[in-house]
Amino acid sequence: MTTRHPRPIQNPQNWASAAMPPLQRFLSGCHADFWSDHDGAVANYIPELGKADPAHFGISLATLDGHVYEVGDSRVPFTIQSMSKPFVFALALDILGSDAVERVIGVEPSGDPFNSIRLNADNHPFNAMVNAGAITCSGLLRQARQADAFDTIRDALGRFAGRKLDVDDAVFASESTTGDRNRAIAYLLRTSDVIKDSVDDVLAVYFRQCAVLITARDCAIMAATLANRGVNPVTGEQVVTPYAVSRTLSVMTSSGMYDFAGEWIYRVGIPAKSGVGGGILASLPARLGLGSYSPRLDGHGNSVRGIKVCEALSAHYGLHMLNRSDDARTTIIADYDIGANPSRRSRRAQERDILAAYPDAVRVLELVGTLSLSNVDYVSRQLAASARPQFVIFDLHRVTAMTQAGLRLLAELFHELADFHVTVVLSGIRRTSPEWQEITARTGDIRNVRDFYLLDTAIEWAEDQIVYRYGGAIDFLETTELAEQPLLAGISEEERHELAALAIIRHYQQSDRILSSGEPAHSLFFLRSGVVHVTLPDGIRLATLTAGQCFGEMALLDPVRSADVTADFSATAFEITLSDFERFRARHPKAGERVMRNLAQLLAERLTIANARLNLLAAD
């Protein structure tokens, strides 16, 4: 299992400087269109906020593969204010445990403005998005972390943004001096026993948290981290758990836009949060994070231009979190058995016969993309719909993510297969990967899950098991003579003796490099005992060869080696130099023709296999 890397930038000045990705063009268009909107006013209930430049306007959009689009004043700092609420709520869920948090903070919308002092029937805050709930979150963290509470919060906000964040001390001081309504809320919470520490200590954390400085770019990355199940798409860090993220987005959905939450979700359909500093963030799960900064606010306290950017993004592209589609059937990119597509190991007659008798004993499913519940369910039904194999190989090298649901269902599928004595083999996943840890944590009790990083090795191994199971033996010590070489089939015994006299027997140790690509090709090799493998310079394994097969035979056509050959175990080979062979061909033109015909035959067989595999991958 690997992550694909973007193609490197080859010639940026040629194309990138002139054309731009359409999303960049769209955001630039929004910036130009809404620039002239001068509605609304800069917040002044905290005197220091009133000093913001009303002309500032920055937009940023972060994608989940870590690209960040930016337009205008996207690097101008402003205070986070209420946009801190979802992140601190998520942090509290992770640090304190969901029970401790959910016991004192509700999850129903209040229908009131953000600064409502009303509590619910239990004398608890309605939810974590109104001030009462946010002050409670800060209070819970103050209680747990004492004097370190604010640093804990600032560090976490910094991990959401992917950089260290500063505090605007002037705004903090201004807010502390003038925040009487929040002081009233805090005293009410303390009288209801929701806050245990002193009101001053709790509000010191809350006011400082609201004065953390971010930019529209930070805002986009923070929103994208929520959209990406808690993983910052730029730094790759898992900042909070998927549980905390989904619950935070739930509360943003039902209560993030206060008294017009229902309409926001109906019309725009992207969980969002605004702050009186002029920021607004929107987080579309599995898609993107949007950040905007423009300090002129409407009557609800939301940035006028920021709201317009969110609306335009949703309307223009028809983005809405409930307008989703997916197709589980694209999960399987190839589905075959060893009858249709055997390993690249050249096998001898007895092995070939056994494998031919059990063409569907080994089933291979090559999977691609995200393994979600739908995708794994589809895979499980495809397996259940056909004859039961003895081995199922799941190739995961194109799998880029697994959801919790997908992982759980996959583990259940492995248990189901184990119950029916089907061996599960995984390829394309490294034991050091977190996904491997997750799989084994759920399937540790199954003894017959095997793994091989290379798919071809996995197929070879499973084929070997079938050979053993049905009475075959694979004897790597056996020695063969030139008479068994397919490349020399059809030449006379005398001619073969003449060739044998020209051959030198070579001995190799395990891992010896026998041939290297790029070297001049001076000789042909006939494997006498042991096993070697042939790989391309980029590491792709072309074939595994056992005694009785030739290698380096392309020297007959090409003066330079095009592949590496390495001994898998100790091995011996007959080497015949090309010049000796040329002289032999000159003396025996019919034998020469026969060898060339045999070579063409071998190549035609390899081409047939390669085309079969291409057709599998191009399946319509």
Added chain:
Amino acid sequence: MTTRHPRPIQNPQNWASAAMPPLQRFLSGCHADFWSDHDGAVANYIPELGKADPAHFGISLATLDGHVYEVGDSRVPFTIQSMSKPFVFALALDILGSDAVERVIGVEPSGDPFNSIRLNADNHPFNAMVNAGAITCSGLLRQARQADAFDTIRDALGRFAGRKLDVDDAVFASESTTGDRNRAIAYLLRTSDVIKDSVDDVLAVYFRQCAVLITARDCAIMAATLANRGVNPVTGEQVVTPYAVSRTLSVMTSSGMYDFAGEWIYRVGIPAKSGVGGGILASLPARLGLGSYSPRLDGHGNSVRGIKVCEALSAHYGLHMLNRSDDARTTIIADYDIGANPSRRSRRAQERDILAAYPDAVRVLELVGTLSLSNVDYVSRQLAASARPQFVIFDLHRVTAMTQAGLRLLAELFHELADFHVTVVLSGIRRTSPEWQEITARTGDIRNVRDFYLLDTAIEWAEDQIVYRYGGAIDFLETTELAEQPLLAGISEEERHELAALAIIRHYQQSDRILSSGEPAHSLFFLRSGVVHVTLPDGIRLATLTAGQCFGEMALLDPVRSADVTADFSATAFEITLSDFERFRARHPKAGERVMRNLAQLLAERLTIANARLNLLAAD
């Protein structure tokens, strides 16, 4: 662009009857676990509902590829009741237009129980999920369709379920007789001018709509239709628009579970709706639809066991609509230019030289899965990051869906490319497909979007354009001699004359089948003029050949033809029978050896191309 079909069931009794997909096992486990729960009571506010069998318990789950899981009493009919509300709301949005509906029905949660008589500040219903809103929907449809209103609703519900639905006349009569609270609500709506028709006419529609009979299986398919952007996954019919679906799911999210909507979405995270008939449906976008039937209700009027099934499904698999992941980078399954991976057309020296000078003039992006905003954005950035090509081929044959956002961004990308004189070529999409209509509707003003169904044909066409553009000519009428045949390279002039005397010149018309796979192979062909193509029996195109190339040459190795050869234009070829050729080889063993060597060389080149392509598709 095509839809993949599931692998056919080969041997069901072997495996399917014993093992089961894990999701089936999970649902069976739920059924067994919750069976023993006898909490709650059958609804009795309508006398006829009280007759339901409290023991009944059925569960069904429909996936978006159209598979339906069922457990227990999943085919027992019951009345739909309030579960009709979301479907009739979606229908009203589509039939009457969103403006007409949204003008009189709000979208904010009321915080009240379902049968609340309270209206909002505008004297309108709070939303379409409370009775007042649902009666208003029925009223709007009554006003528009008069006496046909109910049939319109019943037909639509049937299309959601994928079958014709009946009405329980006894329940309807019972509800009509006893529905005084709904009568009160309807009169209040009429006095507020929200309902125009007579209360009796409107309630006749509403009560009948509530008495429509469905099963848990229907319920699952109806929910899956909402999860699938309005397309019934079993019948394939687009029942309502994606707009209506996303807005209906929005209202289900904010208000579907009445006064505990916030907690439901926080804890379970799947838009749901229940009915007092004992049904409950849950719709997880892009994943699944769940239906349950068990008539014992809790104090909120929700099926006790149904709620437990929803909770178990969400908790067990960590399913939550806001707990999503995706990876845009899996969209591109192969990305190459003609330098790395040319078409299968064998070209002559002048054409080869021109193409070799412009290896990155044609860029090919093979895409897979759903084209969403994220995916197309990623593609656009990959294009912008490299040197600008002259042609970009987008192969869509593995694309299974396009979201509205993806389509729009794709159209914008095509416009961006057109502005820079880059020609867009589409392959793998048929002009008869709805996606083609959508693309051309958005890009009709771009003159240089071309399409070819076969990717290889698209690459060939783009290569031809490069050849023309840089002074080359492709002369299909030109006649070549045997001397130009690579298969005969290196034999003497005398030998060639001898061969020429054995050859018969054959003439073919466009579309003539020259060779057919499975036939005995009696002769070799050397194309003298024109163009032919070689295809496998399953339609995969292996090569396009022009004058100067051979075909049927595998007769030298294999007594049976393995591919079809068809004339693309009128063509002529030299045919030499295998028996004549064998006699020639017997007389000239060195020439025979040389031909075999040439054949091995041709096969080695084809193998190199096939392996390069395999490596592209296996890209790590």
